Amino acid sequence: MPAETLTQLAAEVTACCRCPRLVAWREQAAAQPPARFATERYWARPLAGIGDANARILILGLAPAAHGGNRTGRLFTGDRSGDFLFASLHRAGFANQPESVGVGDGLSLTGVYVAAVVRCAPPDNKPTPQERTNCLPFLVHEIDLLADLRVVVALGSFAWDGALRALADRGEHPHARPTFGHLAEAQVGPYRLIGSYHPSQQNTFTGRLTPEMLDAVWVRARTEAGFDSDRI
Numbered sequence: 001m002p003a004e005t006l007t008q009l010a011a012e013v014t015a016c017c018r019c020p021r022l023v024a025w026r027e028q029a030a031a032q033p034p035a036r037f038a039t040e041r042y043w044a045r046p047l048a049g050i051g052d053a054n055a056r057i058l059i060l061g062l063a064p065a066a067h068g069g070n071r072t073g074r075l076f077t078g079d080r081s082g083d084f085l086f087a088s089l090h091r092a093g094f095a096n097q098p099e100s101v102g103v104g105d106g107l108s109l110t111g112v113y114v115a116a117v118v119r120c121a122p123p124d125n126k127p128t129p130q131e132r133t134n135c136l137p138f139l140v141h142e143i144d145l146l147a148d149l150r151v152v153v154a155l156g157s158f159a160w161d162g163a164l165r166a167l168a169d170r171g172e173h174p175h176a177r178p179t180f181g182h183l184a185e186a187q188v189g190p191y192r193l194i195g196s197y198h199p200s201q202q203n204t205f206t207g208r209l210t211p212e213m214l215d216a217v218w219v220r221a222r223t224e225a226g227f228d229s230d231r232i
Contacts, residue, residue, distance in 0.1 A: 006145050009138065010048035013119055018134040022120035022127070029066040029121060043073035049115035049142050050074055056111055056225035057094075057151045058143070059085075060159040062198065063118035063127055070121040072102045075114050084199040085155075088211060092218035111227065113149075115142055117162030132162065139166040151225045152191055153217060154180070156198035163193055182213060183220065192224040 017023050030042030047064045061081075064070045068079030076082035077100040089112065090098035096108040118127040118135045127135075143149060143166060152167075154160035160180040167173070172189025184195035196209075196217045203209040 006049070006053055006142070009141055009145065013048040013138050014045050016046045016119065016135075016138075019120065019131045022118075022122055022131060025066070025123050026070050026120050029070055033071070034067060037067060037071060040071060042071045044070060045073075046119035047073065047075050047116065048119070048138075049113055051109040051113035052111055053113075053146070054111075054148050055109075055113035055146055056148050056227070057113070057153060057221050058146060058149055059112055059114045059153045059155065060139075060163055061114070061116040061155045062125060062158045063116050064121045065125075066121040074100065074103050074107075075116055076100065077107075078102060080201045080204070081199045084204050084209075084211075084214070088199075088214040088218065091211075091215055092222070094218065111225070113142070113146055115139060117159055117166075127158075132165075136162065136166055136169065139163075140169045143167070143170065150190070150192060151194060151221045152188075153194045153196055153221050155196050156180075156200075157195075159198075160184075160193070160195050164188065167191060167193075182209070183217065185220070194220055194224070 026044050030044035047069050064075060065079045068082060069075045069077055072078040076085050082100055086095050086100045087098040089095035094109060094112045100107045118131055152163045154163045157180040167188045174186045174188045178186035180195050182195060182197045186193045194217060197203050199209060
């Protein structure tokens with residue numbers, strides 16, 4: 001029977017073992033951590049989405065980081081990508097604090113929900129097509145349960161493609177196949193899809209994605225979600 005709440009769905013996600021390669025990799029990362037995390041106990045399981053059950057905006061990433069979310073048990077937490085993302089969400093008024101270091105650190109999200117196309121850390125951040133397919137029903141079900149959802153922000157081309165696939169599984173299609181880009185947009189059924197470069201170190205250290213560029217994404221998302229310009 002399908003989960004009826006996000007909490008029930010989270011329990012299904014964290015118990016998943018569908019992809020042997022990903023199970024092995026997430027556990028290997030936990031067993032062989034870098035020195036700076038040698039004393040920490042890793043989560044080493046799949047990660048469910050986090051955020052506001054009444055969210056109008058879904059923020060979609062690729063997958064957990066091996067020594068970020070796979071360690072902390074929360075997406076985009078404990079790594080440089082998450083530092084960049086949550087600082088921007090805080091400036092936009094969607095997060096109550098500018099950083100997230102671990103579960104129980106007081107982070108609260110309002111108006112947004114954060115998820116990933118693939119829920120386990122993949123080797124080299126490259127899931128296989130079959131691994132993506134195995135995970136996609138979780139995303140489809142999250143969208144089903146986010147009754148107030150209006151906007152999907154895809155962080156990177158993999159998330160953009162995953163969002164289109166998940167929405168297609170729900171019978172929702174754009175008029176023409178949209179091309180990913182920063183601040184690219186497409187209407188997909190009742191949802192507005194907005195693209196953003198991923199806040200990876202490669203993008204943020206080189207200036208391909210600046211704080212101002214990411215902040216501009218939330219301005220567009222806020223407008224399309226129907227929020228007032230100065231508050232959620």
